[in-house]
Amino acid sequence: MREYLLSFDILTDKDIDLLEGKIQKVELKKDEYYIKEGSVCKSVAFVVSGIFRSFYATSNEEETTYCFRFENTFLSAYSSFLTQNKSVENIQALSDSVLLVIPRAEILKLEEKSRNWLRFFKIMTEQEYIDMEKRIFLLQKESAEKRYKDLLQNQPEYLQLIPLNYLASYLGITQRHLSRIRKSISN
Incomplete structure (x- = not known):
């Protein structure tokens, strides 16, 4: 500290x-x-x-x-x-x-x-x-996709360490919507 x-x-x-x-x-x-x-x-x-x-x-x-x-x-x-x-x-x-x-x-x-x-x-x-x-x-x-991309760019550690249900809540979307966004970005 x-x-x-x-x-x-x-x-x-x-x-x-x-x-x-x-x-x-x-x-x-x-x-x-x-x-x-x-x-x-x-x-x-x-x-x-x-x-x-x-x-x-x-x-x-x-x-x-x-x-x-x-x-x-x-x-x-x-x-x-x-x-x-x-x-x-x-x-x-x-x-x-x-x-x-x-x-x-x-x-x-x-x-x-x-x-x-x-x-x-x-x-x-x-x-x-x-x-x-x-x-x-x-x-x-911003759109949910833009919020996710912002997180991906600025705080990628979130995406690896935080359970998806909490991440979806943080982004203001459902877990299902988060899965669709992740899939579209990875393609």
């Missing part, structure tokens, strides 16, 4: 040292949850290894996957984390995973102690917003 944090050229080794002793290593088995709908998110986690999906249940009780996270990324039910209200999302491990969990109280202390941490969290928040906006525009503007 230290290398990842330093790669932003914002935090110093001294800033990162402020984290020592405040991080908890958590191991989750495949299908276990980082957070479930109805819980309040009280931490941010750094994914050391594993794959996670964020999803919510529709009014018809269907699961809609809207995000995946891989190693060397941060993970949180961000709205719940910020507001301390109950989460409307679930975050589930799709593989055995290792997380480094940072409690919310410690993050708030880091922001108070170091302007660099405040800048870092601001940049992370901005990046999450930009990613979310791109996702919304892609879903609303």
Whole structure:
């Protein structure tokens, strides 16, 4: 995680040292949850290894996957984390995973102690917003085939590691439609 944090050229080794002793290593088995709908998110986690999906249940009780996270990324039910209200999302491990969990109280202390941490969290928040906006525009503007091709070009690891039912949900299509798209592209 230290290398990842330093790669932003914002935090110093001294800033990162402020984290020592405040991080908890958590191991989750495949299908276990980082957070479930109805819980309040009280931490941010750094994914050391594993794959996670964020999803919510529709009014018809269907699961809609809207995000995946891989190693060397941060993970949180961000709205719940910020507001301390109950989460409307679930975050589930799709593989055995290792997380480094940072409690919310410690993050708030880091922001108070170091302007660099405040800048870092601001940049992370901005990046999450930009990613979310791109996702919304892609879903609303582009065809399912274009969304799949975009995924193929920009995140081919998704296609190899994520079960097709979750991938289809992420793309906003049925599994059958996904199979047809995959077949037409491979021909």
